[in-house]
Amino acid sequence: MSILDSLVIGAGQAGLSTSYHLMRLGVRHVVLDADDEPGGAWRHRWDALTMRDVHGVAELPGDTPPPRDDQRANQAVPAYFAAYERAHALPVVRPVRVDRVDDEDGILVVRAGDREWRTRTLVNATGTWTHPFLPHYPGMETFLGEQLHTVDYPGPAHFVGRRVLVVGGGASAVQFLGALxxxxETLWVTRREPVWRTDDFTPEAGAAAVALVEQRVARGLPPQSVVSVTGLMLRPQEREAERLGAYAARRPMFERIEPDGVRWADGSFERVDVILWATGFRPAIGHLAPLHLRSAAGGIQLDRGGRGTTxxxxxxVQLVGYGPSASTIGANRxxxxxxxxxxxxLMAKPAESTTAR
Incomplete structure (x- = not known):
């Protein structure tokens, strides 16, 4: 079996950017994508999300992003990724869902069902979308209404006429409240008091936020999202929800879930029909477990004080879309x-000529 110079797992923004730069450096590689079509996590976003609603899609290297208009994001971005793959002849193989990566005599063996690839280096670009985080609260299994996570959000029309409890203190929760x-009728609960930005989000502020995430990664701690340290801001499309008091009525986390609502430690109760868990995601890195990359602190420590990818x-092993690079701009860099x-x-360990499978 031939041995690749490199292999990229994931064909989202970070994976495509990596493949583009590997091609420019003359590194023979393949990109394995779990989906059957281009688009990464964008394919699975809700239909109501338009390009005007998203925070922005940074252009892939050597290209320009889709316009900020009323196109559905789950169509516009996949089409953009597909065109990019074709234009640059990126070596994407799909659908391939990687199960595990092993080290055999100094060669990394990437296994997916009964298929395997052998490679000298690996770039993990699997992101977080496939690993939604759902906290456990007493009684949640008794709830008779509907419970959904961000990953299953069907769009605002689904919730009309129902009392919706939005759980989470991040940008997604703010966006859901803005739409719903x-x-x-909505109710908002968070574990901590929300921190709102009142100043402009300047490049300097962005760099400072990324630096905080880098510090965690440098210490081998599990990363937090960049958004979690920037503070919250309202966009124009969320001002109507603000006028209606959706954000001012925020409450602390409840103590337990009951069949028809939630109850707080002080005995107060709120009836709700839907619980929407905007509680974030975790890095999809379980397939890397055989390599023992995690530090004692629980995260994967990266080089250059958390600013690198190694x-x-x-x-x-390189990690992209992890920690400080878990954003579209960060993914490109x-x-x-x-x-x-x-x-x-590869230059440190010259190898024989290799051929991609």
Missing amino acids: APLT SVADPR AGRSAAKGVQRV
């Missing part, structure tokens, strides 16, 4: 950094 409050535990990291490893 003008249409139906695993400290195993420099053959990480793709370039990861490709250079791959090149450094």
Whole structure:
């Protein structure tokens, strides 16, 4: 069996950016994508999300992003990714869902069902969308209404005429309230008091927020999202929900869930028909467990004080879309950094000529 120079797991923004830069460096590789069509996590976003609603899609290297208009994001971005793959002849193989990565005599073996690839280096670009985080609260299994996570959000029309409890203190919760409050009755709960930004989100503020995430990654701690340290801001499309009091009525977390609502420690109760868990995601890195990359602190420590993409535990492995690069802009920059990291490893250990499978 031939041995690849590199292999990328994931064909979202970070994976495509990495593949582009690997191609420019002349590194022979393949990209394995779990989906049957291009688009990554964007394919699974709700129909009501338009390009005007999203925070923005940074352009892939050497290209321009879709316009900020009323196109459905789950159509516009996948079409953009598909065209990019074709234009740059990126070596994407799909559908391939990776089960595990093993180290056999210094070669990384990537396994997916009965298929396997052998490679000298690896770039993990699996993101977080496939690993939604759902906390457990007493009584949640007794709730007779509907419970959904962000990953299953069907769009605002689904909730009309129902009392919706939105759980979570991040940007997604703010967006859901912005879409739902003008249409139906909402209630908002968070674990912590929300922190709102009152100043403009300048490049300097963005750099400071990323630095906080880098500090966690540098210490080997599980990463937090960049958004979690920037504070919350309301966009124009959320001002109507603000006028209706959707954000001012925020309450702390309840103590337990009952069949028809939620109850707080002080005995107060709110009836709700739907619980929408906007509680975030975790990195999809379970397939890397055999490589023992996690630090004692629970995260994967990256080089250059958390600013790089190279695993400290195993420099053959690069992580993009992880920690400080878990944003569209960060993913592009990480793709370039990861490709250079791959090149450094290959140059340090010259290998025989390899051929991609």
